[in-house]
Amino acid sequence: MDNPNGGMGGKTALITGGTSGIGKATAVALAAMGADVVVVGRNQERGEAAVKEIKGQSHSESVELMLADLSAQDEVRRLAEAFLERHDRLDVLANNAGLVQSKRTETPDGIETTLAINHLAPFLLTNLLLDRLKQSAPSRVITVSSEAQRWGNMDFDDLQSTQKYRGFPVYGMTKLANIMFTYELAERLKGTFVTANCLHPGAVSTNFGKNNSGPMTLFFRIAKPFMRSPEQGADTLIWLASSPDVEGVSGKYFSDRKEIEAKKVAYDPATRRKLWEMSEDLTGLKVVA
Ligand SMILES: NC(=O)c1ccc[n+]([C@@H]2O[C@H](COP(=O)([O-])OP(=O)(O)OC[C@H]3O[C@@H](n4cnc5c(N)ncnc54)[C@H](OP(=O)(O)O)[C@@H]3O)[C@@H](O)[C@H]2O)c1
Numbered sequence: 001m002d003n004p005n006g007g008m009g010g011k012t013a014l015i016t017g018g019t020s021g022i023g024k025a026t027a028v029a030l031a032a033m034g035a036d037v038v039v040v041g042r043n044q045e046r047g048e049a050a051v052k053e054i055k056g057q058s059h060s061e062s063v064e065l066m067l068a069d070l071s072a073q074d075e076v077r078r079l080a081e082a083f084l085e086r087h088d089r090l091d092v093l094a095n096n097a098g099l100v101q102s103k104r105t106e107t108p109d110g111i112e113t114t115l116a117i118n119h120l121a122p123f124l125l126t127n128l129l130l131d132r133l134k135q136s137a138p139s140r141v142i143t144v145s146s147e148a149q150r151w152g153n154m155d156f157d158d159l160q161s162t163q164k165y166r167g168f169p170v171y172g173m174t175k176l177a178n179i180m181f182t183y184e185l186a187e188r189l190k191g192t193f194v195t196a197n198c199l200h201p202g203a204v205s206t207n208f209g210k211n212n213s214g215p216m217t218l219f220f221r222i223a224k225p226f227m228r229s230p231e232q233g234a235d236t237l238i239w240l241a242s243s244p245d246v247e248g249v250s251g252k253y254f255s256d257r258k259e260i261e262a263k264k265v266a267y268d269p270a271t272r273r274k275l276w277e278m279s280e281d282l283t284g285l286k287v288v289a
Pocket of ligand 1 (some may be wrong): 016017018019020021022023040041042043046068069070071096097098099117144145146147200201202203204205206207208209
């Protein structure tokens, strides 16, 4: 099999949002390279169908489904517990699940949904799995951000967008949070041989945005012909997960396998620490790297 990124035999990868789009394409590629792949999905039927597809395309039987609705923090905690029980190593954690919502909703924990799924879920899951990542080092945490980060502002007075809600700027804020989380995590993980990087996958034709109606749906329908395939969109994530090129590289934001710059605020340590502390409060997490 063509394996340009190097083997992944004996390695375990956990991929959130592995049932669709970029996450599913990543699962296929890593399984084909020999990794034991665990995909997180929130719906049994969709999850089982995705696993069947991933196994078929990768010619690997080592693909497992774990169910969790990442909007609910107790489900994130249950997912981490179940993973730790079943797997004694974690070489790659791909925080990929994400969404944009045209209308503001709240999760069962009373948190604005985009913030909960796109930022707080990966924040909590990564921290809960950190010891296993350290035991498996060298290991990698990769978070799928977006150039939509440029539309985002970190408003600490209204992180949950109760005063004003607009779908794309709120999405952008959560994607900026992904980058700030990555930069801060990389600092905290110095000397552990666990790396933390993030990426923009490009504009990719997936199920992204289809959970909405009205003008937002129209936007994605018009943009579709100009978008990349999920396989193309997954390329940088797969590279960050598997390539020797990025062994030891940490605290960076990539697009098309090249480092790119984030918004200026992401480089400010005090702002990053503030986001980390607020995220700890919002997830009830006190044990950190
Ligand atoms: N597509 C783009 O143009 C683009 C551009 C920049 C960045 N991104 C980022 O790329 C990542 C992947 O998106 P995609 O384009 O592959 O979209 P997608 O096809 O919609 O996939 C999103 C995945 O996230 C999962 N997910 C959503 N809400 C969840 C929840 N509450 N609990 C558990 N899983 C949940 C979905 O599960 P279900 O199958 O159950 O819905 C799905 O597997 C996202 O973080 C997105 O922000 C995408």
